[in-house]
Amino acid sequence: MIRSIAKTLLAAGVCAVLATGALAQQAPQPEPSKEHLASARAAIEASRVTEGFDNILLGVAQQTKALFQRSGPSIAQDIEDVTNKVALELAPRRIDLDRQIQIAWASKFTKPELDEIAKFYTSPTGKKLAAETQSMVRAATEAVVEWQQKLSTDMVAKVRDELRKKGHKL
Secondary structure, three states: OHHHHHHHHHHHHHHHHHHHHHHHHOOOOOOOOHHHHHHHHHHHHHHOOOHHHHHHHHHHHHHHHHHHHHHOHHHHHHHHHHHHHHHHHHHHHHHHHHHHHHHHHHHHOOHHHHHHHHHHHOOHHHHHHHHHHHHHHHHHHHHHHHHHHHHHHHHHHHHHHHHHHOOOOO
């Protein structure tokens, strides 16, 4: 569960950084039209790329509860109640994230391109891709981690062997 939340938070953080970083690096651009943003929203929703972002607030609330409960276990119920109240107060900020992501998409794709993306993702193949993307990314990430660990092990062993051949004992 925690690993899942951590991966969700990491993915959300990366997407948010990429979205805001991409905007920050570019010269100021005019605000996309309402129609352009609506097309971006439709493409984003159809692609389901932000689907896991709804869990960010839940994860942050759980982390906040754990933080305060470590230093004040005797007031656990107050911490629970206050954190839940604050989380509900902060929930509307999700709109800000959605808007930043929509602007990022609108800055990369024209309105017709976004309409085409949304159309694809509402097709049977697009729906399947959207539904399977998270599991494919998870599988790819696991494969990368496994590959990297094996590569690291092999490199250390080979470097150690080569250094031994040169008379070094490491």
